[in-house]
Amino acid sequence: MSTLHDKSWFDATxxxxxxxxxxxxxxxxAVPFDVSCKAGEHIDVLLPGAERQLKRSYSIVDADRQAGTVALSVFRTPNSRGGSIMMHTLVPDSRLRVSSPQQDFPLRIGARRYVLLAGGIGITAILSxxxxxxxxGANYHLIYVGRHRAAMAYLDRVIADxxxxxxxYVDAENKPLNVKQLVAEIDSDTELYMCGPIRLMDAVRRxxxxxxxxxxxxRFETFGNSGWFEPEPFTVTVPRLGLTTQVEQDESLLEALERAGADMMFDCRKGECGLCQVKILSLQGRIDHRDVFFSEAQKNEELPATLCCCVSRVSGTDLSPNIELDIP
Known part of the structure; x- marks a missing residue:
């Protein structure tokens, strides 16, 4: 079963x-709980007004304990599945349900040296x-990578503080990050924390x-709205459940299975925990793995055994892409 109801939810304004x-x-x-937040924490949000209940996780950028407020920053994705669009409609006095701060990306104090790598909206997790x-007073180096400066949140604050x-590193200024050089300069006493799109994470991990x-x-946190291929509709079938449905361009495989009535297991919805993995029975197309749970060897198998259905997709061939699954 999902963990949606396994935590306390609060009204926030x-x-x-x-x-x-x-x-x-x-x-x-404004939240009704203690906001003495630690670096790397996030809150979960139940989005208002959705046709189906959506839960999204957002890193806490700032917390003001005296005022009782937390600050999130949300990127409106080009192929939003509903979460970022709804968050961008919020205005003062809007209300929504949130969890207390959750920790999946803890910062360990005590390393000799740190490298912090933020790609795009990943700065929201790394800045704290x-x-x-x-x-x-730690020894650290903050690296911030973006497409162009106008798209880089908190850039002035990063430079000033x-x-x-x-x-x-700004792509539009012909100053891309050299991942091989970055890793080559890291020694055995350095801890690297990173958050950003799948392609950047994969390059560093490899x-x-x-x-x-x-x-x-x-150590890393990622977000599953970026992949190797553009999202497109595809068909999913679960023979054991007699279920067939189309996964739309703006929804995840997990959301499509839930919409079709499947009882799914999941937690992070970011491709990190592996709880939502499902068995692949057959495939027409190719898997666009957008998770950081499976190893590169597992992802590169000719027919992968499983995939994380919260973020991974099927991309096209000359025929209509489709996948047949079995669900635990």
Whole structure:
């Protein structure tokens, strides 16, 4: 069963909204619980007005304990499945249900050196870590990667607060990040924390695995709205349940299965925990793995045994893409 009802939910009120970059809105919420948040924490949000109940997770950028508020920043994705669109409609006095702060991406204090890597909207998870490390006087390097400066939230704040400890890479300025060089400069006493799109995460993970670096020093959080191929509709069949439905371009495989009446297991909805994995019986097309749960070897199998249905999709061939599954 899902974990949707396995936690306490609270009423929150929007107190302010601000556009902090192209398509990125900062949303400040008044919440009825202690907001002494730790770096890397997020809150879960039950989105109002949806035809089907949607839960989304958003990193806490700032928390004001005295005011009782937390601030989120939400990127309106080009192929939103409903979450970012709804969040961008919020205005002061809007109400929604939220969880208390949750921790899936903890920052360990005590390493000799840190590298923090943020790609795009991933800065929302990384910025609080950089702020914490600055306060405790840690040795850290913050790397922020973006398409162009107008699309990079909190860029001025990063430069002002972190100065020489921050390096900015902007694709539009012909200054891309060299992942191999980045990893090559990391030593055995350095911990790397990263958050960003799947392609960036995969590049770092593959390069890291080719070294002798301790894999436990690579820590990450990702978001599953980016993949190797553009999302497109595809058909899913579950023979044991007598179920066939189309997965639309703007919904996940998990959401389509839920809509069709399947009783699904899931938790993170970000391709990290693996709880939503389903068995692949047959495939017409190719799997666009958007998770960080399975290994590269598992993803590169000619016919993968399983996939994480919360984020992964099927992309096309000359024929209509479709997949046949069995659900635990």
């Amino acid at each position: 929007v107190v302010a909204t601000t556009m902090v970059a192209e398509e990125i809105k900062r949303i400040e919420l 870590m950089a702020d914490t490390l600055r306060r405790v 972190h100065g020489e400890k921050a390096t900015i 390069t890291w695995h080719d070294t002798d670096l301790d894999i436990t020093n690579l």
